[in-house]
Structure formats: structure tokens, C-alpha cells
Amino acid sequence: MDLLVVGSGLFGLTIAERAAASGRKVTIIDRRDHIGGNAFSEDDPDTGIEVHRYGAHLFHTSNPSVWEYVNRFTSFTNYTHRVYTTHRGVVYPLPINLGTINQFFRAALSPDEARALVREQAGEFDPSGAANLEEKAIALIGRPLYEAFIRDYTAKQWQTDPRDLPAEIISRLPVRYNYDNRYFNDRWEGLPVDGYTAWLTRMADHPNIDVSLGTDFFDEAQPFNKAATVGQVPIVYTGAVDRYFDYSAGELSWRTLDFERAVVPVSDFQGTSVMNYADRDVPFTRIHEFRHFHPERADRYPSDRTVIVREYSRFASRADEPYYPVNTPADRAGLLAYRELAKGEADVYFGGRLGTYQYLDMHMAIGAALSMWSNRLA
Numbered sequence: 001m002d003l004l005v006v007g008s009g010l011f012g013l014t015i016a017e018r019a020a021a022s023g024r025k026v027t028i029i030d031r032r033d034h035i036g037g038n039a040f041s042e043d044d045p046d047t048g049i050e051v052h053r054y055g056a057h058l059f060h061t062s063n064p065s066v067w068e069y070v071n072r073f074t075s076f077t078n079y080t081h082r083v084y085t086t087h088r089g090v091v092y093p094l095p096i097n098l099g100t101i102n103q104f105f106r107a108a109l110s111p112d113e114a115r116a117l118v119r120e121q122a123g124e125f126d127p128s129g130a131a132n133l134e135e136k137a138i139a140l141i142g143r144p145l146y147e148a149f150i151r152d153y154t155a156k157q158w159q160t161d162p163r164d165l166p167a168e169i170i171s172r173l174p175v176r177y178n179y180d181n182r183y184f185n186d187r188w189e190g191l192p193v194d195g196y197t198a199w200l201t202r203m204a205d206h207p208n209i210d211v212s213l214g215t216d217f218f219d220e221a222q223p224f225n226k227a228a229t230v231g232q233v234p235i236v237y238t239g240a241v242d243r244y245f246d247y248s249a250g251e252l253s254w255r256t257l258d259f260e261r262a263v264v265p266v267s268d269f270q271g272t273s274v275m276n277y278a279d280r281d282v283p284f285t286r287i288h289e290f291r292h293f294h295p296e297r298a299d300r301y302p303s304d305r306t307v308i309v310r311e312y313s314r315f316a317s318r319a320d321e322p323y324y325p326v327n328t329p330a331d332r333a334g335l336l337a338y339r340e341l342a343k344g345e346a347d348v349y350f351g352g353r354l355g356t357y358q359y360l361d362m363h364m365a366i367g368a369a370l371s372m373w374s375n376r377l378a
């Protein structure tokens, strides 16, 4: 073995694929019973509809090298993501755009009129003096739009009143003064034609790659554990950086999600893939209806039932799946301490969202892995 990769998410798979293609023998371990990390998907047992087990994953990128690279393993559909939100029994398009504004104010404002209205409503606070997230958001988009679309949704995401959240959580709240409600602005966007797992499996399908699932790097009873491998073989580590150092500089905090799946006996539950729920009296943040991610599969998917997933957000404990870094000042201090410790680990390379304590979209994880490979490992 020339390289051990801990974690088979997109970061680890990209490193392993590049190393194998250049003739290195690679072992990938993952403590889960499947490869692919959080991008993993599977067919729902009751409907056959592809469900993303760790939350909806939409691929998008403007990076030509990443786009060229991923297309070696899969082609992509022409799905374009759009999100709607329900507020007080009415559905509005997101991100906040001219359609949202005109529907909300029951008006027919032109782009300039809408801009002037939002500017006037935002005059309540100066963004540079905002003491908390609420004041910052009002300074950016005004109180009426904030209270309708941001306040309760943010409170549900963070389980915290926005007046108790730091202003820095948001730097901007995009408002579009036209009717464009495409969610992503990237040059390329789509979903893997035959699913995420087919894509991820192809990345690991190389005679130089061995995959060992159900294998935890910290379990000394298992092969390829930390004590047996560090210093013996180069390691790319994509697990949690605080866990690697035994939480010696404190535990980094994360938010997690709970997913509640239901099969509903209708052909179409909500007419779109993602519906947010902006109000506090609805406990979940959004509902995903997975059939809508693949309209081109309509003839393969059942017409008498559909699978939906309600999403709830909360702070993670050590036993939960870590999804979004919370990034408090204590977390940032801890991360700096771990980065110093990481420098002392000869031939261990920390990468991916857990290894660097950063939210990374898929294209960012792949791009970072391609750079690590060519700049530090190749």
C-alpha cells in the first residue's frame, strides 16, 4: 500500500482515484457500510425513487477542471434547482426576488421601485453597527421581508432567537430585482444521470484501489487503524480533525439534521423538489420530494405514491452526524490549535469538510482534493 485514505466521501475518493491512476496502490477505509460519504444515495424501498440519505445534494460548479473531472465518471441531467417557501399559507419563490416582493406586498413594482422600497425599509439599522443577526438582516433587506422569510426560518435552523445570534453569520442576503429564481448561479448544474452511488462507485473502481467499509480509523481492533498506520504510510485523513487529536483543544461544534421520511399515496405531493417552511409554528424547516429531482424518470417512478422527507435542524452531540460547522469564536480558536497540531503530523494530510472544519460544496471538496493531489502528494 502506498497511500491510506480515511473516509470515502468526495474528497477521499478524488485523492484515491488520482493516486490509483498514477500507479499508486491505495486503500480507502470508511466507518460507514457504504462509500460516498454524505453524497451517497439509494433507491427508496417502497417507491424505487432515488433518495439522498444525508440530505438533498445538487451538483453545481463554475470550475472548468472540476466539471471536466466529474464528467469522466458520470453525465449530468439538465435539472435546474428552484426552491419555494410557504409563509402564512402562501407559497413564494426563493431566493427573494421581484416575484417574491411583488407577491408579498401585493404590488407590481418595477426593479427600480422595488430597490427603492427595500432601501427605505432597510434604513432602520446601519449594517456596520448591527448588534446581532436580526439587526444585520433588517439593515440588509428591511423588517417586513426579514420577519416573513428570514426570522423564523433562521430561528428554526439554529434553535436560537436571531437576536441572540452573532451578526457575522450573514454577510449578505441576496435579493434579486428580477424574476430569476434559479437557486444557483453556477455555469454548470445537474444531477448524475444514473444516481450518485453509480458515480461514486465508478470513482473507486480501479484495480489499484481497495475499499474497506465498516472500518473505523480509531478502532485498534481493526486493520488500518491510527496506531498501526501513522508514520508507516502516507495518510489522507478526512474524518473529524478534533477526533484525530482526541479533542485535546476542545470539541468543535456542529449542527445536524433529522430526516423524517414518509410515503404518501399521491403521484405528486408538492409539485416541486424543495418547499421551505418559513414560519415558527411548523417545526420542520423544509420538505424534500425526491421524485422531482429526476423528472426524466417519470415513466420509471410510480404514479400512485411518492416519498417525502421532512428536515429538522438542531445542534449536534458527539453521537450525531456533523453537518454544518457552527463556527463560534471558541470553535475558531480550537481550529487554529488543531491546525498547529496537524503541522506536526508527518505524512498525514487533513482534508475534506470534517478534516478542515469547513462547509464545502461537492465541487469545492473535489477541487480541494485535486489541488492537494497535484500540489502536495503527486
Ligand code: FDA
Pocket (backbone or CB within 6 Å): 006, 007, 008, 009, 010, 011, 012, 029, 030, 031, 032, 036, 037, 038, 039, 054, 055, 056, 057, 058, 059, 060, 215, 216, 217, 218, 238, 239, 240, 257, 322, 323, 324, 351, 352, 353, 354, 360, 361, 362, 363, 365
Ligand atoms: P464526507 O462527509 O462526504 O465524507 C467523509 C467520510 O469520512 C464519511 O464517509 C465518514 O464516514 C468517513 N469517516 C469519518 N470519520 C471516520 C473514521 N474515524 N474512520 C473511517 N471513516 C471515517 N454539496 C453540494 O455541492 N450540493 C448540495 O446540494 C449539498 N447538499 C448538502 C446537504 C447537506 C445536509 C450536507 C451536510 C452537505 C451537503 N453538501 C452539498 C456538501 C457535500 O455533502 C460535501 O461537499 C461532501 O460531503 C464533502 O465530501 P467529504 O469527503 O469532505 O466529506
